[in-house]
Amino acid sequence: MNWTEICIHTTNEAIESISYVVQEAGASGLVIEDPLDLVKAREAQFGEIYELDPKDFPDEGVRIKTYLPANSHLKDAIDKIRQEINALAAFHDLGKNEITFSEVHEEDWATAWKKYYKPVQVTDNITIKPIWEDYHRAKENEMIIEMDPGMAFGTGTHPTTILSIQALEKYLKQNESVIDVGSGSGILTIAAAKLGAAKIHAFDLDEVAVKSSKANIQLNDLASEITVNQNDLLKGINLEADLIVSNILAEIIVKFVSDAWSNLKNGGYFITSGIINDKKDMVLEELRNAGFEIVEQNELEDWISIIARKRQ
Structure with missing residues (x-):
């Protein structure tokens, strides 16, 4: 399959809104090239996985890159993205607002990024390791998560993922669902299983993500403990879980707070991540309105995670 890369040259303030637009249009994967990342101070607790190259960043503004399959629906999707981004001019300074396109071959896309992806320790006890890298446990009880993300979002190195795994490690108990x-x-599904969850249900709307999840679950020999299905958030799902975790955009989280409540046991935890500071209050309000008790909030590199509890 061939893919079309859509590159949007815009401003920092428009990142969240444009990211939402392209995700709603069905785009797979998201890259943000922000020159501020070249000078940003970062915590060294878990290390960096590669050095940034200034040539990969614009001189001003930011570039948002995302991907759509080159099929019969491509033109309609691009037209929709262009119209909705232009409409954002009423709310944001869009800067240059230049949108360009290029073709990407799947086989190139699936392998070129691998040189940057190295083993990374995300908590004191959990390390994420790409399958093509050699790594030996630093200590006996260290949990290793084998990963080959392919074209699905989630290498485990993003702050939102680290925050989610840290919350799972703290709040998930043995044999919980x-x-x-x-x-x-x-x-996150694999991390939950490694931390002792007995039964896990994973859902994603993107068919590529579902296939990637299943492949990585097989890599970690966890297929018997995990069920993966394609689904739109929790629509039509009627389960009873001890814990729900979701690492997606704030605008998406607020859409299924009530469904999360319905699928949680009394006293169960709802871990949300993928939230920027400007959207935190929106998520907190939705959680409280649904009846959740806010247990904890954590921040890493400007990203927020919220742990909420379903009141008894």
Whole structure:
């Protein structure tokens, strides 16, 4: 399959809104090239996986890159994205607002990024390792998650994923049941299983993500403990879980808060991540309105995670 890369040259303030537009249009994968990342101070607790190259970044503004399959629906999807981004001019400074396109061959896309992806320790006890890298446990009880994300979102190195795994490590108990909403490459699903969850249901709307989740679950020999299905958030799902985890955009999280409540046991935890600071209050309000108790909020590199509890 061939893919079309859509590159949007815009401003930092428009990133969240444009990301939402392209995700709603069905785009797979998202790259943000922000020159501020070249000078941003970063925590060194878990290390960096590669050095940034200034040549990959614009001189001003930011570039948002995303991908659509080159099929019969491509023109309609591009027209919709262009119209909705232009409409955002009423709310944001869009800067240059230049949209360009290029063709990407799947075989190139699936392998070129691998040179940047190295083993990364995301908590004191959990390390994520790409399958093509050699790695030996630093200590006896270290849990290794084998990953080959392919074209699905989720290498495990993004701050939102790290925050999610740290919350799972803190709040998930042995033999509890888990739902992962927006499973991507399956990283959180696998982490939950490694941490002792007995039964896990993972859902993603993207067919590529569902396939990637299943493949990575097989890599970690966890197929018997995890069920992966294609689904739109929790629509039509009627389960009873001890914990629900979701690492997606804030605008998407607020859409299924009531469904999360319905699928949680009394006293169960709802872990949400993928939230920027400007959207935090929106998510908190929705959670409280549904009856959740806010247990904890954490921040890493400007990203927020919220842990909420279903009141008894």
